[in-house]
Amino acid sequence: MFVLRGELPKNNNIVIVDIDEKSLNKYGQWPWSRNLVATLLTKINQHHPGIIGLDIVFSEPDRTSPHRLKKQFPNLPDTLPNYDAILANTFQNLPIIGGYIFTFEDKDKNQHTNIPIIPAIIIQKGLKHNETILRPKAAILNIPLLQDALYSSGFFNNLPDVNGMIRKVPLLMEYDHTFLTSLPLEMVRIYSNQNRMNITGDTYGIEALSFGAFHIPIDNFGRLFVNFRGAKHHYEYISASDILEGNIQSSKLQNKFVLVGTSALGLYDLRAIAYDSNIPGVEIHANVIDNLLTGDYLFQPSNHILYNILILWILIFTLMYLFNQIRSWLIIPFAVVVFYGVYYLFFTLLFHYGLVLNLLFPLLACIITLIISISIDYIISYRQKEEAKKILGKKVSTSVMNHLIQHANEELVTPKEVETTIFFSDIQGFTSISENIESPDKLISMLNRYMTPMVESIIQHEGTIDKFIGDAIMAYWNAPLPVENHADKALQSAIEQIEKLKEINHIITPQYNVTINIGIGLHSGLVTAGDMGAKGRSDYTIIGDNVNLASRLEGLTRYYDVQILISKETYMMLKGTYHIRPLDIVEVKGKSKPVEVFEVICNTKDITDEESTLYNKALHAFREGLIKEAYKHFFQLQEHYPSKLYIQYLTRCKYFIDNPAIPFTPILKMSTK
Numbered sequence: 001m002f003v004l005r006g007e008l009p010k011n012n013n014i015v016i017v018d019i020d021e022k023s024l025n026k027y028g029q030w031p032w033s034r035n036l037v038a039t040l041l042t043k044i045n046q047h048h049p050g051i052i053g054l055d056i057v058f059s060e061p062d063r064t065s066p067h068r069l070k071k072q073f074p075n076l077p078d079t080l081p082n083y084d085a086i087l088a089n090t091f092q093n094l095p096i097i098g099g100y101i102f103t104f105e106d107k108d109k110n111q112h113t114n115i116p117i118i119p120a121i122i123i124q125k126g127l128k129h130n131e132t133i134l135r136p137k138a139a140i141l142n143i144p145l146l147q148d149a150l151y152s153s154g155f156f157n158n159l160p161d162v163n164g165m166i167r168k169v170p171l172l173m174e175y176d177h178t179f180l181t182s183l184p185l186e187m188v189r190i191y192s193n194q195n196r197m198n199i200t201g202d203t204y205g206i207e208a209l210s211f212g213a214f215h216i217p218i219d220n221f222g223r224l225f226v227n228f229r230g231a232k233h234h235y236e237y238i239s240a241s242d243i244l245e246g247n248i249q250s251s252k253l254q255n256k257f258v259l260v261g262t263s264a265l266g267l268y269d270l271r272a273i274a275y276d277s278n279i280p281g282v283e284i285h286a287n288v289i290d291n292l293l294t295g296d297y298l299f300q301p302s303n304h305i306l307y308n309i310l311i312l313w314i315l316i317f318t319l320m321y322l323f324n325q326i327r328s329w330l331i332i333p334f335a336v337v338v339f340y341g342v343y344y345l346f347f348t349l350l351f352h353y354g355l356v357l358n359l360l361f362p363l364l365a366c367i368i369t370l371i372i373s374i375s376i377d378y379i380i381s382y383r384q385k386e387e388a389k390k391i392l393g394k395k396v397s398t399s400v401m402n403h404l405i406q407h408a409n410e411e412l413v414t415p416k417e418v419e420t421t422i423f424f425s426d427i428q429g430f431t432s433i434s435e436n437i438e439s440p441d442k443l444i445s446m447l448n449r450y451m452t453p454m455v456e457s458i459i460q461h462e463g464t465i466d467k468f469i470g471d472a473i474m475a476y477w478n479a480p481l482p483v484e485n486h487a488d489k490a491l492q493s494a495i496e497q498i499e500k501l502k503e504i505n506h507i508i509t510p511q512y513n514v515t516i517n518i519g520i521g522l523h524s525g526l527v528t529a530g531d532m533g534a535k536g537r538s539d540y541t542i543i544g545d546n547v548n549l550a551s552r553l554e555g556l557t558r559y560y561d562v563q564i565l566i567s568k569e570t571y572m573m574l575k576g577t578y579h580i581r582p583l584d585i586v587e588v589k590g591k592s593k594p595v596e597v598f599e600v601i602c603n604t605k606d607i608t609d610e611e612s613t614l615y616n617k618a619l620h621a622f623r624e625g626l627i628k629e630a631y632k633h634f635f636q637l638q639e640h641y642p643s644k645l646y647i648q649y650l651t652r653c654k655y656f657i658d659n660p661a662i663p664f665t666p667i668l669k670m671s672t673k
Contacts, residue, residue: 001347001359002274007230011290015253016237016282017044019262023241030262034062034083036244038090041260043243045094047253052096053187055156055261055269055282058087058142088149097190098146098153099183102136102173115176116141118152118186120195120211122179127201132220134159134173154186158271158284159223165272169288172199172209172222184288187257188214207302216292217299217354225298225356228287231276235286237263257289300356308358312365315342319366323373328381335370342366415530420476420542421490421570422527422550423463425454425497425520427471428558433514446512447471453500461493462486466541472554476542479529487524487573491566491600494520495578498563498602519557523550523567545591552588553597556670560584561644564600571598581612582619583645587669594667611641622649623666627656 017040024030037056044052061068065083091098100116116139124130139155141147155173160166171185179199181189189197194211201207205220218224229235240260242248261282262269269281291297301307319338323331342362349355427433427450437443451473455465458475462483466474477486501516509515525546531538553565560583571580579601587594601607618633631653638646656664 001350002228004347005351007234007275008227010229010234010236011293012236013050013256013293014235014286014289015049015256015258016235016280016286017240017243017258017260018237018280018282019240019260019264020237021264022239023244024264026241027244030264031058031062033064034058034087035081038083038087040240040244041087041090041094041096043246044253044258044260047248047250048255049095049253049258050255051187051191052094052258052260053154053183053285054096054099055183055259055285057098057100057140058084058146059140061143062087084143084145088145091146091149091151096150097183097187098142098150099156100142100147100153101140102134102155102157102175103138103140104136106137114141115139115178116147116153116180118154118181120152120181120189120197122197122199125198125200127199127206128203130174130201130205132205133222134170136173136175139175152186152190154181154183156183156281156285158281160272165274166226166284167274168219168221168223168225169284170221170223171216171218171288172206174222182288184285184292185216188289188292191257202302205302214292214295217297219300220302224288224291225300226273226284226287227291227296227298227354228273228275229290232263232279232283235283235290257286257293259285259289261285296354298350298354298356304357308361311357311362315362316365316369319369320373323369323377328377331370331374331377335366339363339366415528415532417526418479418529419525420478420527420529420546421487421522421524421573422542422547423458423473423475423477423490423494423520423522424551424554425473425494425518426554428517428519430471433516436514437512442512446508446514449508450504450516453504454497457493457496457500461489461496463490463493467539474551476527476529479527479542480540485575487522487570488576490522491564491570491574491578492576494522494564495600495602498604502604517563519554519562520564521550521553521555521557521566522564522570523553524570524573525549525567549588549591549595552591552670556586556588556597559670560599560648562599563602563605566598566600568596568598579607581607581615585623585667587667589670589672607641611637618649622653625664625666627653627664631657 019030019032027036041052062083066080067082069080090096142150142153147153155170157173158166158169161168169182169184171182172179174180181197189211192212192214194214197209197211199206199209201220206218206222208215208217210216216224236252238248238252259282261280263280263282270278271281271284273279273284322334326334343359346357346359346362349357434443437446451468454473458465458473461477463475463477464479466476468474475490477483477490483489497518497520501518505515523546525544527542527544527546529540529542531540532543533539549567553567557563557565562583565583566580574580580598581601583597583599585594585596614633614637618630618637621627621633622630631650634646634649634653637643638650652668656662
């Protein structure tokens with residue numbers, strides 16, 4: 001949210017005197033001797049700052065102080081300078097607020113048990129208990145000589161959240177039953193010339209602290225949510241070396257809040273905030289002072305948990321209701337709008353009203369509610385779809401049913417012209433088979449055993465079952481959905497059905513005392529496909545002359561005693577490799593245009609190379625009108641490879657031999673279906 005909001009204008013009344021890399025390179029590594037620090041502070045004061053705050057603690061005596069040599073060399077004069085005393089004298093004469101650190105670990109030898117003194121009276125109002133206030137175990141103070149010389153001091157702890165990010169900084173801590181203030185708070189209090197501070201609260205804990213015109217909202221732990229202004233170097237930085245060398249204008253420090261700290265990487269005073277992962281700790285103090293001076297606080301109400309829970313429940317129940325009312329395809333767009341709305345609401349509450357509430361859980365609630373709503377909608381839709389499938393499955397083919405369910409708004413069933421491969425199959429001699437099976441139940445049971453694997457083969461090869469005509473099956477490919485290489489897939493299904501028939505007969509023959517043989521006709525061409533029928537009762541099907549031709553081809557399988565018969569149109573569309581031979585040129589009943597037909601030879605039928613060669617010679621001679629030569633070859637074929645096909649050709653050859661006056665034609669004109 002801070003990043004989206006962008007940076008705020010800086011407060012020009014806040015300046016940071018930086019002990020930076022430039023200063024360390026020129027005046028030596030840290031810690032500097034105390035007389036150099038005293039010189040720096042004195043030169044800062046020459047520019048008439050309003051107040052100076054030290055983001056530094058001097059917890060040990062200066063080891064470089066010359067007066068320490070007196071112990072080793074007693075003959076040295078007593079007038080050797082004491083750098084700690086020089087700095088203490090500087091503290092006494094300048095508007096300086098010192099700094100110290102609280103620790104939450106057990107005390108060690110460098111930590112003090114005495115309490116820093118602040119020149120203010122702190123009064124508690126309405127506070128029932130303060131169990132949540134931060135209570136450190138020890139303090140790392142300046143050495144007594146320096147601590148006693150300071151007018152006041154404040155702790156400069158910056159405590160990050162569990163993820164290492166600083167969002168809140170403590171303004172108050174309770175140490176040894178005494179409330180103590182932070183460095184930024186103490187600087188603002190003293191600068192405003194207030195020596196009385198009120199801490200107000202209720203049964204939940206601390207709510208706010210105030211002095212003079214300042215009313216500062218803090219949480220139960222005594223922390224302020226920092227309204228950060230920007231990334232590092234948002235405020236003006238002045239190098240300590242420039243001040244020591246007198247290279248600055250007095251106007252840059254005059255009447256300003258001056259913080260003395262460091263940005264040098266080697267001194268490890270870098271922190272992470274929303275804008276920056278490596279901001280100097282001293283600039284966080286600058287942000288706090290800016291918040292206090294400007295008054296644009298961020299705060300979390302003491303009963304914020306109640307607010308968060310209330311928002312969660314309102315959000316969850318509202319979303320569940322709304323998601324249930326809108327259409328499925330609108331859920332995701334609506335959820336995006338809700339997410340934006342929730343985010344915008346919290347953004348407005350944060351930066352326009354300063355109210356800090358938990359955004360993570362409402363966003364998680366939105367996501368979880370969305371997932372639950374989609375899941376419920378999916379389950380309901382799935383059940384409705386399954387019910388629809390049961391109803392549609394009784395009326396239309398599976399492929400049509402599935403596509404209708406998935407694309408209910410498309411004009412899929414509108415009649416249109418489409419190229420298809422049409423399939424017809426029929427049980428040969430079904431009348432005699434039905435006479436042998438006396439019971440209608442057994443006949444239906446036998447048909448079901450036969451039909452089931454046939455239908456499965458068609459569906460597995462992406463075909464559409466059109467209808468069952470008694471013992472016959474009509475199917476087609478490439479409608480209502482496009483099927484790539486539909487002629488190949490139709491033929492592959494036909495071959496598979498012929499091969500499966502042997503397995504089916506192994507079951508049917510012992511049980512029903514019948515053997516099934518089928519003929520299959522395939523033809524490819526344009527048909528009219530669409531939803532057809534009466535009002536209130538219709539079906540998706542195909543019609544046209546090409547459908548009738550495919551039906552006639554299936555009938556021709558009995559005339560030629562073959563298993564699979566395909567038209568030249570289907571033959572020309574095939575891309576796979578199959579065992580196919582030309583069979584005849586036929587003018588079927590009801591069609592004036594002859595069609596060339598081909599036999600597809602399956603593994604169940606054995607044709608030798610010799611038979612195939614002789615057959616090709618016989619067929620070529622017949623079509624060329626060499627009737628006697630054709631008769632000779634067909635006679636040899638019938639003698640060695642008896643077949644109804646060869647008998648048919650022998651009959652036709654003999655007819656033209658016996659009737660030379662009749663013009664020869666290789667076309668067979670059928671007078672029956």
